[in-house]
Amino acid sequence: MIVTSVPLINSDRLNRNIAQLAQIGKLPNGGVSRVAFTREDILARQLVQSWMIDAGMTVRIDAAANIIGTYAGKIADAGALATGSHIDTVPVAGHYDGVLGVLSGIEMVRVLHENNIVLDHPIEVIVFTDEECTVIGCKAMAGNTVNDPNYYRRNDETAIEVCLEKAGGDWSKIATAKRKPGEIAAFVELHVEQGGILENTGEAIAVVIGIVGQYRHTVTITGRPNHAGTTPMNKRKDALVAAAQVVLAVNKLGVETPGEQVATVGYLNVLPNAVNIVPAKVELKIDLRDLSQKHLDNLLSELKQQLIQIAEATKTEIVINQALHVLPTLAQAKILDAISQVCQQLNLSYSYLPSRAGHDAQEIGRFADMGMIFVPSRAGISHAEDEYTSPEQCSQGANVLLQTFLKLDRLYQA
Structure with missing residues (x-):
């Protein structure tokens, strides 16, 4: 009362x-x-x-x-x-x-x-x-x-x-x-x-x-399209495999980094998106949120380092661009x-x-x-x-x- x-x-x-x-x-x-x-x-x-x-x-x-x-x-x-x-x-x-x-x-x-x-x-x-x-x-x-x-x-x-x-x-x-x-x-x-x-x-x-604050970024991953049946696994440049690793890296960043941040991949576009073609290109979008601008900047810096490592490991090209920057x-x-x-x-x-x-x-x-x-x-x-x-x-x-x-x-x- x-x-x-x-x-x-x-x-x-x-x-x-x-x-x-x-x-x-x-x-x-x-x-x-x-x-x-x-x-x-x-x-x-x-x-x-x-x-x-x-x-x-x-x-x-x-x-x-x-x-x-x-x-x-x-x-x-x-x-x-x-x-x-x-x-x-x-x-x-x-x-x-x-x-x-x-x-x-x-x-x-x-x-x-x-x-x-x-x-x-x-x-x-x-x-x-x-x-x-x-x-x-x-x-x-x-x-x-x-x-x-x-x-x-x-x-x-x-x-x-x-x-x-x-x-x-x-x-x-x-x-x-x-x-x-x-x-x-x-x-x-x-x-x-x-x-x-x-x-x-x-x-x-x-x-x-x-x-x-909300930091949103578009990540474009470029691989090499090829025949899904005839291309050996160790010869592939699979953009979707790289994208999967990016999704997991973003989730790990949100879960395991000390703090109360949230990190999400909520959009994924795969090209050519055919069952018998090694994916050539993937566009995904990342949403990072936290109450501290410094913490957001640190999260983004860590993510960019991980993208470099994923690109090297998957033989793909990964480019990240800012889409939204709300402090x-x-x-x-x-x-x-x-x-x-x-x-x-x-x-x-x-x-x-x-x-x-x-x-x-x-x-x-x-x-x-x-x-x-x-x-x-x-x-x-x-x-x-x-x-x-x-x-x-x-x-x-x-x-x-x-x-x-x-x-x-x-x-x-x-």
Whole structure:
């Protein structure tokens, strides 16, 4: 039971809004499809803006089509305390990923407004654009977009200029979405865990210590195609045999290296992919993640040494190229402390976890103090129709968010 002398969020209203938003893009078996810039995404954005206005916020849309709801503070030039997430989904999704963070932020402001509570700092609730694909919204705020619209072209070949215009943005002014230093004093994102650790430990809340970096590389292995029946084993340059050794080396790197890194080969393309031909070429993709940039760099260095050895042993050529280079973002210590103290005050059990998935907070943390709050995901399932976090768990996370903002308003002197 939560015991507190300050206002709490309206649990019924929060969960009713989550259910209502899930009606937009609803799939036959209960899931949701609300891919960014589709009709469903635009309708959802319109509904969320109306809720922001009803909660007492003014609303603007920046050039990256981010929706920014602002609840004014007492001190006009104080940096904002910001929260939010995304409402776009993967093609087949559940009700909570991203949505919980946005709607909890709106509910938090609504409760403050209803109780005539105005903080020293303004509060911003942000709906970031296209988190599930290009993450253009949060990257634009951080000033980290790629200056080439073709980079953001959709899979159906729709230009990003068209997409942003539909959502109220403007590619030609994308640079104006970058926030100035100090505009956001602190950003705290509430999110479902998308993993099973909290459920396994039975704890109500995870205080997120940081968001891991992601290093992705494409590895191309070139051998020699030849007849599978007539080519002796010791005369082969088998690209798939080399690829198998690379897969095992990556797995061994993740399992046996001291630390909490993860290392994955999740993509493999074999050419010519015929049963009676010695494989000539293999392309595979490697994903390395950890909370320490130094550790990631060391893992990559070790992997490159092993690739040289595998190439020599298999008489193949192995080339590795960087595909993605996302640096880790650590949570700010005083935000960690504030969330932890709130959990204690609300009698909610908690632990400290890294986020092994990317979030909008990762980019915002490049220019502002950042923190994250996780609530459990049943069976660790996300990006699926049976994603589930109970109404009680949603409400607990939203209450932690609200109380954290009250505490941060005092910690960050305007």
